[in-house]
Amino acid sequence: MRPYPSRPARRAVPAAALLLLLGAACPAVAADGEPDRDFTIEDPRITESSGLAASRLHPGVYWTHNDSDDGPYVFAVDSRTGKTVATITMRGVGEPRDVEGISIGPDGDIYVGDIGDNLDGSWSHVWIYRFPEPKALRDATVTATQYDVKYADGARNAEALMVHPKTGRAYIASKNEDGGRLYEGPAKLTAGATNTFRRVGEVPWVTDGAFSPDGGSLVLRSYFSARVYDFEDGRLGESRSVAAPFQRQAESVTYTADGSALMFGSEGAGSGVVRVEVEGGQEEEDPQEKGKPSGSGSPSSGAGESQDGDGKGSVGLGAVIIVGVGALWFALRRKRAGQG
Known part of the structure; x- marks a missing residue:
């Protein structure tokens, strides 16, 4: 395996306060070895998994990457074992600054978004x-194409890169305390020129997003929630909430390759990826189970949960979330003040 540089001490995660309040429940790993179930990322090098993309060539494999200060690396993780089965080193892209998103286009190419900007x-x-998705899963160095990107209405922070599975057009969702925006790239990205992304919609605070395999839906997640939008002709339509699981720092989401479920990921060493069925998914049998995780991870698991059905658990959990949101807000303010 290729030598891998040691990682420096990292910044405190914004949602650490929420973790302490809710408790760090261990994510479930499928005992039967079936792919596309809940799993834990076992690789000790992957401590800030900030994006997920389901492989088109290798069933049950998910591509991911670390956040900032890591290097030009992309990892293939097998959901049956949680182990890394390939480490790809991108060549010809300079030094990545803040990699935040990953997606796979209709051409089978993997798109990696170096789009973060913590100074907004x-x-x-x-x-x-x-770069093309590798046909063989083994450690390799690949030559990647680099595209320069700017926004028509000025620079901003973003963590979600989505490539439409039918048109191949790239979209970016920006991240802001007062809500974000959805940006549409040109019909075709061009190397050696500036690719201008233009605003086409308003979205909430977004940490990641993904298109469904048929391109008809777009899921966007934040630290505490997720919504699925109808998507047609490059524009957002009606939306509905999805029961996203509570995670230590909710940074990633993707559809399974067959579109039957969403896979929600988190940053942190030994982080878990939780499967949540979607409406009409192949695993869905009981309407009351819609939107629930497949394993032990639960959208409502954590401190303050009541088991007697008197509603106290919901009130307690709501209070915890409010405290967590406040902690996150102050952490972000403190972080910005320290970087300003």
């Missing part, structure tokens, strides 16, 4: 990297 507009441009 300090960088005049960001980058998207692109």
Whole structure:
């Protein structure tokens, strides 16, 4: 296996206070070895999994990457074991700055979004990297194409890169305390030129997003919630909530390759990925189970949960969430003040 640089001490995660309040429940790993179930990322190098993309060539395999200060690395993780089965090193892309999203296009290429900007507009441009998904799962160095990206209405922070599975057009969802925006890239990205992304919609605070395999739906998640939007002709339609699981730092989401479920991931060493069935998913049998995780991870698991059905658990959990949101807000303010 290729040598891998040691990681420096990292910043405190914004949602740490919520973790302490809710408790760190261990994610479930499928005992039967079936792919696309709940799993734990076992690789000690992957401590800030900030994006997920279901492989099109290798059933049960998910591509992920670390956040900032890591290098040009992308990992293939097998959901049956949680182990990394390939480490890809991107060549020809310079030094990645803040990699936050990953997606796979209709051409089978993997798109990596170096689109984070924790100073909310300090960088005049960001980058998207692109390379074909490897046919064989083994450690390799690949030459990636680099695209320069800017926004028509000025620089901003973003964590969600989505490539439409039918048109191949790239979209970015920005992240802001007052809500984000959905940006549409040009019909075709061009290397060696500036690719301008233009605002086409308003979205909430977004940490990741993904298109359904048929391109008719777009899921966007935040630290505490997720919504699925109808998507047609490049524009957002009606939306509905999804019961996203509570996680230590909710940073990633993708559809399974068959579109039957959503896979929600989190940052942190030994982080868990939780499957949540979607409406009409192949695993859905009981309407009351719709939107629930497949394993032990639960959207409502955590401190303050009552078992006697008197409603006290919901009130307690609501209070915990309010405290967690406040802690997150102050952490972000403190982080911005320290970087300003």
